[in-house]
Amino acid sequence: MSSLPTLPGVLDAGQAAATVRSILREQRPDGAIPWFTGHHLDPWDHVEAAMALDACGEHAAAERAYQWLIDRQRPDGSWAAAYVDGEVRDAHAESNFVAYVAVGAWHHHLTTGDDAFLERIWPTVRRATEFVLALQRPDGTVAWRRDEDGTAPDEALLTGSCSVHQALRCALAIAEYLEEPQPDWELALGRLAHAITHHPERFLDKDRYSMDWYYPVLGTALRGEAAKARIAAGWDRFVVPGLGVRCVDDHPWVTGGESAELALALWAIGESDRAVQILRDMQHLRAEDGGYWTGYVFADEAIWPEERTTWTAGALLLAVAALGGDDATVTVFGGERLPIGLQNPSECCAPVL
Structure with a gap:
């Protein structure tokens, strides 16, 4: 194992290695990475775990995860929302x-430089992207299912x-690298970015969830002062000092996934000190085997649910x-080197978020 990410006060090399092993233990021989043994796999969390493996030098294991997606893509370009032991x-x-899948594929290529892999997965990414864009609504948003x-x-x-939004930017980066122009994707990306940054009323109201708070930043749509203002506006609602980030604002429950994702969003807008503090605060969720518990109900002083998830x-x-400057991870979450799509000049104005 090589290229282990470390961070003082969060992970040293030995701890990072144990956390990587906690994911590898759950990966099935066919490449599938379920939440944990006996539980289901969903394609998003499967990709997130594969990206973490790549960031830690486990490229062969990550490639097996992507091959699992290639082999199981449905004719319409999609995957089912959940699989158990390979069955839908x-x-x-x-x-x-x-x-x-586009985020993971571009991250894997940036990590490995493997052109053959990118060419092999490109048809999968293209079909997946076309499936998603067929769900784009007239107002620029994307139907969720x-x-x-x-x-x-x-x-x-x-x-x-x-x-x-983040995935479309990565899909366009792959298309540009392979010299496969996708002007329709560029237009779709511009429309989606405008909807995210200027029209919150076009989305279902899920304001009580912390993900709706930080995801415009994490998904690379919002940057600069508008991003910092959004983070500041929700900080006291969602951040529990010393413990991490609430999943929802009206429950005494902090979760590791949301805490780590907020740290990524903070890093992306230049607030690395606060990002490191959030990661330190969530270390009470670390298990002895290097895995991470999903969450903690602080009102009851209890781990809940009692599961250690690969995606956490x-x-x-x-x-x-x-935070350690890994180039591939910086690229896909920082966004500065990703395509921005085509924007309608008549729609260019300050974000309202």
């Missing part, structure tokens, strides 16, 4: 789950659309990698 558990498709019968609700989630460990490793 929940057949509907979620747009951000499907889109996220498509059911087995082909119908989709006429509603969008801010967190999901922000994740799609993965989010922590990616945050540490970004």
